[in-house]
Amino acid sequence: MHWPNVRERAKSIKKGEEEQKDKQKDIMKQTLTIPETFLGVGYTKDRAGLPLEAVRVPVRQPAADQVLIRVAASSLNPLEYKLAELNFLGRTPPVVLGLDLSGIVAATGSAVRDVAVGDAVVAMADLNGDGGWGAGNGGEPSYALAKEFLTVPKPESLSFLSAAALPMCFLSAFAGLYGTVGVGDTVYIPGGGGGVGHLAVQMAARVLGAGQVISSGSTSQSMALARQSGAHYVFDYKHDDIAAEIAKLTSGRGADLVFDATYSERGFVETAKAVRRGGSWVVLGVGPGKTTRLVETQSPVDAILTERGVKHINVNILRYFSEPAILDDKAKAFLKRGMTLAMEWARQGLVVPHVGRTIDSTVEAINVGLLSLKSGSATLGKVAVIVDQDMAIDTR
Numbered sequence: 001m002h003w004p005n006v007r008e009r010a011k012s013i014k015k016g017e018e019e020q021k022d023k024q025k026d027i028m029k030q031t032l033t034i035p036e037t038f039l040g041v042g043y044t045k046d047r048a049g050l051p052l053e054a055v056r057v058p059v060r061q062p063a064a065d066q067v068l069i070r071v072a073a074s075s076l077n078p079l080e081y082k083l084a085e086l087n088f089l090g091r092t093p094p095v096v097l098g099l100d101l102s103g104i105v106a107a108t109g110s111a112v113r114d115v116a117v118g119d120a121v122v123a124m125a126d127l128n129g130d131g132g133w134g135a136g137n138g139g140e141p142s143y144a145l146a147k148e149f150l151t152v153p154k155p156e157s158l159s160f161l162s163a164a165a166l167p168m169c170f171l172s173a174f175a176g177l178y179g180t181v182g183v184g185d186t187v188y189i190p191g192g193g194g195g196v197g198h199l200a201v202q203m204a205a206r207v208l209g210a211g212q213v214i215s216s217g218s219t220s221q222s223m224a225l226a227r228q229s230g231a232h233y234v235f236d237y238k239h240d241d242i243a244a245e246i247a248k249l250t251s252g253r254g255a256d257l258v259f260d261a262t263y264s265e266r267g268f269v270e271t272a273k274a275v276r277r278g279g280s281w282v283v284l285g286v287g288p289g290k291t292t293r294l295v296e297t298q299s300p301v302d303a304i305l306t307e308r309g310v311k312h313i314n315v316n317i318l319r320y321f322s323e324p325a326i327l328d329d330k331a332k333a334f335l336k337r338g339m340t341l342a343m344e345w346a347r348q349g350l351v352v353p354h355v356g357r358t359i360d361s362t363v364e365a366i367n368v369g370l371l372s373l374k375s376g377s378a379t380l381g382k383v384a385v386i387v388d389q390d391m392a393i394d395t396r
């Protein structure tokens with residue numbers, strides 16, 4: 001066997017670094033030559049649902065407050081199959097999906113100040129616009145536009161893949177917990193193995209100073225992820241009486257705050273019963289009785305909350321885009337702060353996305369991934385999407 005000596009090892013590291021630099025130079029050159037179109041993955045008919053298709057779309061010029069990103073990586077969110085099924089933002093297809101983005105800035109609008117061409121960035125695409133899933137698995141580059149306030153520099157220590165797992169889920173957890181969790185609070189976050197849930201548990205336990213974080217799951221893996229994320233107690237929501245368990249842990253009072261990001265009508269009723277008198281029940285999305293978006297159903301949740309004097313707080317990232325009036329300067333500053341803290345806390349190892357699976361950006365792989373997300377099976381933490389092999393895997 002030949003053991004490389006120190007000099008040989010140093011030579012091979014140097015060669016690797018030079019190859020890496022050459023690759024980055026190539027990517028930069030390509031970034032500067034922006035093609036007119038790219039092959040994306042999305043829906044081509046109103047409410048077509050899954051499966052998504054490959055669709056050729058123009059690469060758009062950034063408006064004054066927008067950044068054009070050459071995409072390295074993305075991740076899957078339930079929102080994507082819901083948009084394809086319901087088209088509830090009223091878009092005219094074709095619509096390319098892939099709203100979480102990391103990559104390199106390819107062009108900037110005239111008013112953009114905080115990032116420049118060539119910067120490695122992380123962003124959430126405008127939810128009224130197109131995303132960045134390419135159908136060519138890096139064979140040809142793909143591009144997406146993001147507003148400057150939703151675009152932040154990517155820390156060097158964070159890979160494009162991890163970074164792209166953050167925007168939508170992190171902002172959802174941030175909107176639910178930042179400013180609502182008090183130091184020492186007992187917080188119940190159901191579904192601590194989910195995309196939003198595991199980040200929310202980390203945020204409450206490691207950053208916001210919650211005294212006790214309680215979570216739940218239905219599989220040994222998702223319950224383990226909730227524990228790993230910092231939950232002090234994790235229950236099985238299919239078998240345990242969690243409200244009774246929380247009462248035991250809090251001398252009969254109940255949790256100070258529940259953050260429910262599960263979109264489960266049955267779950268809402270259970271988690272509403274776990275809040276203490278005068279506490280807060282924070283729900284992500286449209287809330288009880290409306291989760292299908294198609295029909296409204298009667299929900300007992302408001303009656304349960306009112307009877308206990310619990311504050312019902314609704315957070316909804318999507319609303320910022322469906323109701324532009326609420327996306328004022330204050331809201332923009334809040335979202336920008338969220339994106340900035342996402343990078344900072346990930347860099348410090350405090351709120352770190354768990355990538356349960358990584359898939360290539362192909363029509364087939366994305367359809368399979370979204371179907372499994374929809375069925376609620378086999379999704380642990382986040383599913384990351386490699387949009388450009390060279391950028392997502394080799395470079396940071």
Ligand SMILES: NC(=O)c1ccc[n+]([C@@H]2O[C@H](COP(=O)([O-])OP(=O)(O)OC[C@H]3O[C@@H](n4cnc5c(N)ncnc54)[C@H](OP(=O)(O)O)[C@@H]3O)[C@@H](O)[C@H]2O)c1
Pocket residue numbers: 077078079082168169172190191192193194195196197216217218219222223237261262263264266267268284285286315316317318319373376379381
């Ligand atoms: N409107 C918005 O701003 C917005 C933004 C982001 C997300 N969302 C919505 O929020 C939901 C969650 O998103 P996600 O990315 O976190 O999805 P996800 O990764 O599929 O996670 C769903 C989680 O919910 C848990 N769960 C399901 N039913 C439950 C119940 N009855 N009690 C406790 N936990 C339960 C699951 O636990 P097990 O796997 O252990 O069963 C899983 O951990 C989706 O519907 C998404 O569309 C809305």
